Amino acid sequence: MSLKKASIIIIIILLIDQISKIYIKTHFQLNEDVTIFSWFKIAFVENDGMAWGTKLSDVFTFISDKSAKLILTLFRIAAVTGIALWLVDVTKKQKSKTLIFAIAIIFAGALGNILDSVFYGILFNDSTFEVAQFLPKEGGYAGVFHGKVVDMLHFPIWNGILPEWMPIVGGKYFSFFDPIFNVADIAISTGIGILIVFNKRAFKDSPKTEASDMVSHNNLT
Known part of the structure; x- marks a missing residue:
């Protein structure tokens, strides 16, 4: 797969x-939700931290929330830069399509969330008790690098009381x-899953690369 095709993805x-x-962001108030199916909702929340809403300041209590957010955003930028360089490298070396596709979608996802963290604070006002406006006259809800990531996909597939016969969790509510x-x-998540499940296929050289390596070996011998 070429870099051009990866870029389109x-x-x-x-x-x-x-x-x-x-x-x-421009149609929902914070924590507002709409049920599409019994197992699927559009639920607007904002994530100011890492996965599961965890903040660096929760782990390192001596760091303020504002500093923790800045550090996290800068770390994300550094990480996505590394992923971009990796993507360019594997396309130049004509590695497997599986590997290039996986890296491309991981990069796209990481960059998508970085855009929220870097720009959303200055592009929108607060969504609490109101629908946010794009480029409000009074300014955004935070400075650059301090935006919150917008989440909205919720799949409450099952919830209820677990059977009493189950050890430890029996009789407790579970969702x-x-x-x-x-x-x-x-x-x-999909990109990482592909790299884990199709590990051998992803990191196997493409036929073109193998042929090139064989030609180089024959020239040396």
């Missing part, structure tokens, strides 16, 4: 991710699946 994912986030996420998160 990235652009498509970014467009879907950002359009869905901007729509939710599956609680996390609320976005298109970017799906892209990242």
Whole structure:
């Protein structure tokens, strides 16, 4: 797969991710939800931290929330830069399509969430008790690098009281699946899943690379 094709995949994912986030941000109040099916809801929440809403300041209590957010955003930028360089490298070396596709969608997802963290604070006002406006006259809800990631996809597939016969958790309320996420998160999770499940296929050299290596070896011998 060429870098051009990988770039098209990235652009498509970014467009879907950002359009869905901007729509939710400009049409929903914070914590508002709409039930589409019994097992699927559009639920608007904002994530100011890492996965599951965890903040660096929760782990390192000596760091303020504002500093923790800045550190996290800068770390994400550094990480996505590394992923971009990896993508360019594997396309130049004509590695497997599986590997290039996986890296491309991971990059697209990571970049999608970074756009929220870097720009959403200055592009929108607060969504608490009101629907946010794009480029409000009074300014955004936070400075650059301090935006919150917009999440909206919720799949409450099952909830209820677990049977008494189950050890430890029996008789307790249980809900599956609680996390609320976005298109970017799906892209990242899918890419990582591909690298884990199809590990051998992903890291196997393409036929072109193998042929090139064989020619180089024959020239040396």
